[in-house]
Amino acid sequence: MKFTDGYWLLREGVTAAHPAEVLDVVESDGVLEIHAPTRPIRSRGDLMTGPVMTITAHTPMPDVVGLTLTHFTGERPREPAFDLTEAEPAPLLSYDDAYATLTSGALSVKVARSGPWHVEFLAHGRTLTSSGPKGMGIMRDAATGGHYLREQLNLGVGTSVYGLGERFGPLVRNGQVVDIWNADGGTATEQAYKNVPFYLTDAGYGVFVDHPGKVSFEVGSEAVSRVQFSAETQELTYYVIHGPTPKDILRKYTALTGRPALPPTWSFGLWLSTSFTTSYDEETVTSFIEGMRERELPLSVFHFDCFWMREFNWCDFSWDPRVFPDPEGMLARLKAKGLHISVWINPYIAQRSPLFTEGRALGHLLRRPDGSVWQWDLWQPGMALVDFTSPAARDWYAAKLEALLAQGVDCFKTDFGERVPVDVTWSDGSDPERMHNYYTYLYNRTVFDVLRKHRGEGEAVVFARSATTGSQQFPVHWGGDCEATYESMAESLRGGLSLGLSGFGFWSHDIGGFEGTPTPALFKRWLAFGLLSSHSRLHGSSSYRVPWLFDEESVDVLRHFTRLKLRLMPYLYEAARVAHEEGTPMMRAMVLEFPADPGCAHLERQYMLGPDLLVAPVFSDAGDVTYYVPEGTWTHYLTGRTVTGPRWVRERHGFLGLPLLVRPGAVLPVGAHADRPDYPHADGVTLRTYGLERGAQVTVRVGDVTFTVVREGDTLRASASDPAAPWALAAGDRVARAAAGSGFLTLETPDDREQA
Incomplete structure (x- = not known):
């Protein structure tokens, strides 16, 4: 939020107190505690009044330095808090008359002990960013009674800012105002389903604000040469993360907040949905699946959206008997076709659902301060929310999902989780403002843990819409409600790239757009984009997304790009492994x-x-x-x-x-199969080389097999760590094939152009 009226003045009703100088520094257990009065100390009389800010410098891991800003320490601890990983760093502390310094890895924070207040973050002797006089502050708003802590970090000339979650406006955040507050606003607005208080720069650093509630960012907007962030709190922690590269920053940020699980191989294939408000039953579903088979369109997952349950009963986790009288038999028939099954769920319980009465009696539904169940009529009449802060409520909800897994369901589309009220009382005493964004973390973790428990490690996958910091551990996430337009296709891509720059490794979107029906041309263009995304789903609102309903060419386009993606699976799954192990998005x-x-x-x-x-x-x-x-x-x-x-x-x-x-110099592993994603990727793989320079050596991992390709003069030499499976080496139209048991190949490439 904005506090100033131009450069010199504060907005009406706003008062500010900024650290003026350092009074003293206390060193203890790898932490620097700095006491900073908000007025110059000229006499002992100036020591009698405040405010005084306490600034604590600390580090959870190398190359990451945190500052905790505190006004009043007597505030009752407020939960929830993000679950962060600490790596037992060994910080170097020093202070003299000029500076108090904490160093972690290559990153240092220096606080000026003499003269005006100044904080500087440095790496390898270079200043990354800094906070000067009137940057950090205690801000009060008389109109609302709000008490805010604010920081302003310098934004260097030419520095671009990215991230802050899945945002659908311009990818570069400079000049934008961003509130970290989950909302169900579609992809055409400034609101976002996935808000993450972390931004990444191309200047060697990122910043994570460790506050699960509402954080307001002014990115080169209120003060055009600074990134400002503020929250209504008595204590606020932020971390500066040194790269130096953007990939390094993401690697360290996700080491701190959690890295994505590796989705199962089958999830990278094509998903087909019933769509949302369309009419369907088993006959409809079967006709779609048979239509895909007859047209030789590889399909991996079939998804049942909302109306697999009876209207007004969402969620009761029971198949509507009027259209699905034999769910176990139906699921068995679908799985016999080699399909995995996804069903739609959300954390809302409608008043008509039998689970409403059950959940109310057990105390599993979110309550108002007067003890009554919180309800409203938006989305489902009289609906309530499951209180995921209660372990008993989580177990209760999980048990309902376990029954579906026993029927044959493989995964869940975890919709919603953004419309979380603040006029409520949580069972564990959590602060309602801090729970608004954090709710989605508990919701998706509950579902993901059920899948991990019953399907096994490496087999759990959800299709989630809402998220916050840490939610990247529970993939996959999709981009929400977009329109069937090229403009919405572009805004969806911006949202996905922004989410990737916020620590999320896997992302998808509704091919063809959700709202409205795409033209055949738009549908075909979106098919190409969708099949070259990490995960690919055909889904809409009021119209089906099977390709033959658009035109016959759509069938050809879907077949072409689906097969292309499946052949690229050896390459794509290795990129997925890197996202899982290092935090770099696909x-x-x-x-x-x-x-x-x-x-x-x-x-x-x-x-x-x-x-x-x-x-x-x-x-x-x-x-x-x-x-x-x-x-x-x-x-x-x-x-x-x-x-x-x-x-x-x-x-x-x-x-x-x-x-x-x-990319020039690449060795691209291309698979031998185009009918499914979960085949042995190294079996029959072709290593396609592109413009390898003389003397180049490239190592490629495909599953458990490592291939090494070296160019020696005009000859390509390749070896496999496990020669049991057949494989091939290719440069342009030249191909050399290795039979099973042959771990070495050579290929003559006298003309560089033949490697294209």
């Missing part, structure tokens, strides 16, 4: 891979899928597309043509094409 904003290229700073209509594939979706019927190519000679994967950057390129593509470029 879908990467260009700045994440090319932070030193200024041409990539603002790119938001293209992305890297893994480290080596550049994807530029087409946002027009005619197929015109403009995209940027970084340095080097890149190869169009679908045509073999090459393009050399850095430069902008304009092209026109038919519906079976789009810019899909392979």
Whole structure:
């Protein structure tokens, strides 16, 4: 929120108290505690009044330094709090007449002990960011009675800010006002389903504000050369995270807040939904699945949306007997076709649901301060919320899901979780303001834990809409309610790239748009984008998304890009493993891979899928597309043509094409199967090489097998750590194949151009 009226004045009713100087520093157990009066101390009389801010410098792990700002320490501890990992760092503390310094890894925070208040964060002798006089402060608003803690961190010339969750506006946050407050606002507004109080810069650092409630960010907006953040609290902690690269920042941020689980291989295939308000029964479902089979369209997951349950009964977790009289038999029949099954759920319990009476009697529903159950009529008549702060309520909810798993359900679409009230009392005494965003973490963790327990590690996956810090541990997340327009397709991509820059490894969206019915041309363009995303789902609101309802060419486009994705699974699943182990998302904003290229700073209509594939979706019927190519000679994967950057390129593509470029120097593992995602990826894999320079050595991991490719002069030599399975080495049209038991291959490439 904004506190000032221009440069000199405060807004009417606002008062501010800023640290003026350091009074003293106390060192204890790897922590620096700094006492900073908010007026210069000229005499002992100035020691009689406050406010005085206490600033504590500490570190949870190397290259991460936190500052905790405190006004009154007597406030009752407020829960919940983010669950953070500490790595037992060994900070270096020092202070002299000039500075008090805490160093963790390569990152130091220095607080000036003499002169005006000044805090500086440095790495390798370079200032990353700083907070000067009138930056940090205690802000009061007489109109609301609000008490806020605020910080302003300097924003260097040319520094771009990213992240803060899944946001659908411009990818670069500079100039924006962002409130971290989950809302069900669609993809066409400034509201967001997934709010994360973490931002990443291309200047070597990121900042995480460790506050689960509402945090207001002014990103180069109220003060145009600073990032400001504030929260209504007596204590506020933030962490500066040193990279130096954006990937390094994400790796350290996700080490602190949690990394994504690795989704099961089958989840990377195509998901087909009933859609939302459409009419369907088993006959409808079977006709869709048979239609996909007859048209040779590989399908991995079938999803039942809301109306698998009876109207006004959401959620009672019972199949509507009028349209699904034999759910166990139906699910067995579907699974016999090789499908996995997903069903829609949410944390809301409608008054008509039998679970409302049960949950009220057991005390599992969220209550108002007077003890009555909190209810309203939006979304479902008389609905209540499950109180996930109660372990008993979590177990109760989990038991309902376990019954569905026993029937044959494999995973859940965990919808909603954003409309969480603050005029309530939580069973564990949590602060309502802090629980608003945090609720989604408890909700999705409860569901994910059920799946992990009953399906096993590596088999749990959800399709979640709402999220906050830490929710990245429970993939997958999808982008919410978008419209069937090119503009909404573009805003969805911006949201996904922003979420990836906020620590989330896996992301999806409704192919074709949710609201409205796409034109055949839009549907086909969105199919290409959707199948080149980490996860791919056909879903809509009031109309089906099976391709033959649009036109026959849509069938061809879906088949083409589905098979393309399945053949790329050896490459994609390795990118998924990296997201799981290192926190680097599968879908990467260009700045994440090319932070030193200024041409990539603002790119938001293209992305890297893994480290080596550049994807530029087409946002027009005619197929015109403009995209940027970084340095080097890149190869169009679908045509073999090459393009050399850095430069902008304009092209026109038919519906079976789009810019899909392979990075120079890449070795791309391509699978032998195009009918399903969960095949042995190393069995029959082809290692396709692209522009390897002489002397280059590239290591590629495919499942449990590691391949090493070396170019020696005009010869490519490759070896496999496990030669049991057959594999191949390719450069352009030249292919060498290894039989089972052969762990080495050579391939002559006398002309560099033949590697394109």
